[in-house]
Amino acid sequence: MDDLEDVKSLLPADSNVKDLKYEASDVVLYTGSEDFFLDNSQTVKEIVSKIKKRVEVRPTQKLSHDPDKAKSKLKELLDDEAGLEEIIFQPSLGKVIIRAEKPGKVIGNNGDGLQEIREETLWSPQVERVPAIDSKVVDRARELTVEDPDFRKDFLHEVGEKIRLKKSVGDEWIRVSTLGSCRQVGRSCFLLQTEESNVLLDCGINPSAEPGSAENFPYLNAPELDLRDLDAVILSHAHMDHCGMIPYLYKMGYDGPLYCTEPTRDLMIMLTLDYIGLAHSESANAPYDSSHIKKAVKRTITPEFGEVTDITPDMRLTLKNSGHIIGSSLCHIHVGEGLHNLLYTGDYNYDNTEMLRAADTNFQRVETMITESTYGGKDDEQTPREESNKKFLSKMKQTLNKGGKVIVPVFAVGRSQEILGLLADEMDRDYFDYPVFIDGMIRGANALHTAYPEFLSEKVQDKVHRDNSPFLKENIETVGSYNERQEVFDEGPCVILTTSGSITGGPVMSYLKEFADEPDNSLIFVGYQFAGSLGRTIQNGADQVEIDGEGIDVNLDVSSVSGFSAHSDRQQIINYCKNLRSTPNRILCNHGEESTCFSLASTLHKVLHVDTSAPQNMEALRLN
Numbered sequence: 001m002d003d004l005e006d007v008k009s010l011l012p013a014d015s016n017v018k019d020l021k022y023e024a025s026d027v028v029l030y031t032g033s034e035d036f037f038l039d040n041s042q043t044v045k046e047i048v049s050k051i052k053k054r055v056e057v058r059p060t061q062k063l064s065h066d067p068d069k070a071k072s073k074l075k076e077l078l079d080d081e082a083g084l085e086e087i088i089f090q091p092s093l094g095k096v097i098i099r100a101e102k103p104g105k106v107i108g109n110n111g112d113g114l115q116e117i118r119e120e121t122l123w124s125p126q127v128e129r130v131p132a133i134d135s136k137v138v139d140r141a142r143e144l145t146v147e148d149p150d151f152r153k154d155f156l157h158e159v160g161e162k163i164r165l166k167k168s169v170g171d172e173w174i175r176v177s178t179l180g181s182c183r184q185v186g187r188s189c190f191l192l193q194t195e196e197s198n199v200l201l202d203c204g205i206n207p208s209a210e211p212g213s214a215e216n217f218p219y220l221n222a223p224e225l226d227l228r229d230l231d232a233v234i235l236s237h238a239h240m241d242h243c244g245m246i247p248y249l250y251k252m253g254y255d256g257p258l259y260c261t262e263p264t265r266d267l268m269i270m271l272t273l274d275y276i277g278l279a280h281s282e283s284a285n286a287p288y289d290s291s292h293i294k295k296a297v298k299r300t301i302t303p304e305f306g307e308v309t310d311i312t313p314d315m316r317l318t319l320k321n322s323g324h325i326i327g328s329s330l331c332h333i334h335v336g337e338g339l340h341n342l343l344y345t346g347d348y349n350y351d352n353t354e355m356l357r358a359a360d361t362n363f364q365r366v367e368t369m370i371t372e373s374t375y376g377g378k379d380d381e382q383t384p385r386e387e388s389n390k391k392f393l394s395k396m397k398q399t400l401n402k403g404g405k406v407i408v409p410v411f412a413v414g415r416s417q418e419i420l421g422l423l424a425d426e427m428d429r430d431y432f433d434y435p436v437f438i439d440g441m442i443r444g445a446n447a448l449h450t451a452y453p454e455f456l457s458e459k460v461q462d463k464v465h466r467d468n469s470p471f472l473k474e475n476i477e478t479v480g481s482y483n484e485r486q487e488v489f490d491e492g493p494c495v496i497l498t499t500s501g502s503i504t505g506g507p508v509m510s511y512l513k514e515f516a517d518e519p520d521n522s523l524i525f526v527g528y529q530f531a532g533s534l535g536r537t538i539q540n541g542a543d544q545v546e547i548d549g550e551g552i553d554v555n556l557d558v559s560s561v562s563g564f565s566a567h568s569d570r571q572q573i574i575n576y577c578k579n580l581r582s583t584p585n586r587i588l589c590n591h592g593e594e595s596t597c598f599s600l601a602s603t604l605h606k607v608l609h610v611d612t613s614a615p616q617n618m619e620a621l622r623l624n
């Protein structure tokens, strides 16, 4: 029997369910009965145990109170402590989105608050945390996520229907095509196919290739890829080498779902909007525009970590924490009924850091694993974090004690928050009280971190709960304009965290122009400087560099501190593979230089005695 028929047979006679439909992987019941809307847990339990799908009960538009009336009721119910900021009604979905500073105060003990909202308004509440830092980019991203609920309802329903449309299955085969990131870092993209399904894993740009050149893009012209037949796209995390080409898929005719976590969605919006902005100002035409980013966001489905989600008739997706950046995921795909299990790691860090928990190893079954290899080379050994912290702090304090300024070039997401966390710890211990200025997109990235504390380490969550958020320290100031930057120029000793991480543009250029000739100042690199970047030139000891056509003397103290990487090093990758709950039969190494991928594959073979390889781009491999 069809799932929906099963659901119908379990509904009480007075449930008054007017509409019963799939919305993506879930079943949603729209009821016209107040009693059933408010008290349905027993029925829902029975349905879930029968059909093994998530079930939600929402009110019909007719049942819900008029939005104006509901709005004033909500304002009355939610006291100041909740920090209510916005109420958005989505009548077709029966939902009211409540954005507040303290979601816990809205939800209440054991969800009492939510039940009261249901009772008093007859709307189905969804609570979202407002970032603790104002940021236009985050606001813009979040605006997009609630646009056009009518479209959203139809879209989710369509996706839901397609997931249940099982074709006749003959020979059960599974294959993966390597469309990018093999024997290279950049343009991550894999196509996973069965007779039933076509699913894409990541779709990034290659930042080291010439903009607009073929090497900049994954092999989207592979003969086995037809965007009109694509059922789903899964995004591991929001770094441009993984997400940068996703809007392009929508430009080229794909109009299906995109699966990723909520922070990944928001960050992807921020980064791709920034990318097209940058691309335009450099007059290299971006391969897509904001309408394609919008199209992607409207079709994004955001499972929580650990939630099993049907994405096609024969594939189930589970995302788990990968410890790399906020929201980054390991992607586990279960194919068929126990036929095969694939773990695609994206980028991962098997180490606890300031901000994040180490990558999750708890997967019941994995037959094939596709692992990143960035720092999987023979000599890739990470300095222990404690040591790096010490080195960084001592370099920094040396400069400050001399009355100098410290410039730390960082990428907006990841490294900047790690360093900020470290400085916040020092401030907590009263070891340090100089001003810290942050400039560039770091503010937006920080704001996003404050919106999703549940994705951060226990330590940071704890601090947030004790009202001691590392993002809201008094000494940490944001520089948002030209004038504010001029004020920093006149400051005494201070620390400046600023983009871009490898000094290829952004506000760091102005600080260098101003401070580079003074020997008491210092520049501390905490991230990789790629060949050809100005950062690499300075790291290699240049005495003079050119910025905006102007010759600048480099007299300040330059040093590099390693060990802040967001990736696992070679030993951590080996340990991760060993400690996986289920050892894979086969491991494919990607996302690394050619020699690194080969070296890691050969070591993993020796250690684990399993089949390993480092495929090149445009190979197709059968997995079962």
Ligand SMILES: [Zn+2]
Pocket (backbone or CB within 6 Å): 237, 239, 324, 347
């Ligand atoms: Zn990454």
